[in-house]
Amino acid sequence: MTKEAALSGFAKWRRDIADSIYEEISAMMSGHFIPYHKLCFMAAFLTALIFSILFTQMGVIEAPVAVVDLDHSARSAKFIQAVDSSRDIRIASVFHTPVDPVYLTRHDNVVGVIVIPKGFEKGLLNGTTPYNIGYEADMGNPAQNGEVFESLNQIAAQEGIPVNAENLQALGPASAQSSGSSGLTVSIRRLFNPTNSLVPVTIAGFLYFFSGIFFGITTLMLTGRVHVMGQWENAILNRGPSAMIARLIPYALGYTAAVTIMTAGLVLFNCMPFKGNYLAYLPSLFMLPFSIGLIAMLITWSFKTPANGASFMIFVVPPGFIMGGMTMAMGELTGTGWYFAHLFPLTWQYSMYRDFAFRGMTLSQMIGPYGEYILYVTALMMLVTLRFYLERRRLLRIRDRQVAALAQVPGEAA
Structure with missing residues (x-):
């Protein structure tokens, strides 16, 4: 190979690398894909800010x-x-x-x-x-x-x-x-854990966490998918908020079935304890993905593409995993931190799991926590409903302006 050919090949190699980098930067900033240039700083800033505030008093744990x-x-x-x-x-x-x-x-x-x-x-x-x-x-x-x-x-x-x-x-x-x-x-x-083994707690924590991650990614892309498929206006103008919320049901049923089957296998082989009645626990398990889906809808309501929604996973599932009492002591979260932790579905679910699986609580003993959990899910549904009607009003205004504009065209022509 001649020196000129080698230099030409090297120049092409550099140009190809530069073009590839430029294409990814253009895609990142186009608005059609995950805006990582914004998300990376947002995630780092919010994580550092929120957890530094929550754990300021970690040195004094009561x-x-x-x-x-x-x-x-x-x-x-x-x-x-x-x-x-x-x-x-x-x-x-x-x-x-x-x-x-x-x-x-x-x-x-x-x-x-x-x-x-x-x-x-x-x-x-x-x-x-x-x-x-x-x-x-x-x-x-x-x-x-x-x-x-x-x-x-x-x-x-x-x-x-x-x-x-x-x-x-x-x-x-x-x-x-x-x-x-x-x-x-x-x-x-x-x-509940005489041998002081981390295995049962770790398995349960990650089972719910990783299943929640995949569920969250799916539902974060739901509203964007409805936009892309051209179903958005029909869903808002011709159907009610319950129909929009009902889109979460098949996904939530899949999550519940998958986790239940895996739990049965783990309990059968003594990898996880479950002392309570699983049928009494089952409704709360369905409420977990359902509430994750409702939060996903609220976050991604105005997103036009599925990819934009998937990038917000860090704000839906991981905070509940961190602050839900499976990886760190709930006693470290006092005052505002305790209430902040209960904004996330996994915090509620881990508490229900510990009561049913470890402590063997009965349904009658869990009426209070169930009531609080139901109120939490109801509040999320009300927020989605409010968002639905605000969107309907916006679309109706747009349609009225379009009708008025079309009605003026014949007059102008005359």
């Missing part, structure tokens, strides 16, 4: 914990006060009669239950061996109790040492040498 105080003594009250004053634990409620810890952890109300047995004060004052209190930890999300375990052990050591030191001092100088040992220890029982 995990809600219930207490069953069967001793009801001055010493147990002092211990409860010490726990409530700690950085990582907040006492949500105190009971002085036996209560089932599973019942107390329902709906993610608390991350665990401290059980102070009867005779607590007497055992500390009279005994010279370590005295145990119990902690029933909700391990539906193993991430939420790490700080609680550490804080409880520290508080138990601090609260137990003075009592033990007094008792050992009374026994004589030899015993007083070991006065640094604690007279109080914490016995931990892990509810």
Whole structure:
């Protein structure tokens, strides 16, 4: 090959690369495809802004914990006060009669239950061996109790040492040498996940998340597809909002069927727990994709092409996965953050899943959460309906202007 041919081939190679890059930039900015030049900055900015605001106080996590105080003594009250004053634990409620810890952890109300047995004060004052209190930890999300375990052990050591030191001092100088040992220890029982395995939680979390991703991409392109197929005006002007919302039903049924079949297989092979009644849980599972689809409609209502809608997936499904309590502790979301997390369907669904699958709640015990979930879906339907009628009014105005313009043409010709 001659030098001139080599230079010519190199120039063509550079030109081809430059042309390819230019074509992709042109497509990106044309408005007919995903506008990644805008989306990349939008996603990075919103992610950094929103989560930095939500997690500003992550260093001070007050995990809600219930207490069953069967001793009801001055010493147990002092211990409860010490726990409530700690950085990582907040006492949500105190009971002085036996209560089932599973019942107390329902709906993610608390991350665990401290059980102070009867005779607590007497055992500390009279005994010279370590005295145990119990902690029933909700391990539906193993991430939420790490700080609680550490804080409880520290508080138990601090609260137990003075009592033990007094008792050992009374026994004589030899015993007083070991006065640094604690007279109080914490016995931990892990509810719903005795082996502290991440597998059941991880499998369930990703099953709903990745299925939701594909469902979300499909429904985010739905309104754009209706535009492209020339069905938009007919759907708005000649049909009602219920007909528009009904377009989500076949997709939601497919999602529900697929997840149900996979769940059955995983439960059969002991890869996932499910202690409750799946038929009672099934309506909530249908509500998940249905609500994802409603949000997708709201976001992409004015998009003319399917590709534009697909680019907004990050704002529909992932936030619920991050803040829904399957990957991080719900206790880290306090105040505004907790309400923000419940704007996303997966947050609701993960809570329902933990109640039915891990805690074995019955339908009657889930009336409250079901009612709240239904109100959430109803609010989304009302927003879609409002958007529908605003669009109908816009199209009617356009049609009236077109009719008026056509009516003026004969007069002008005359």
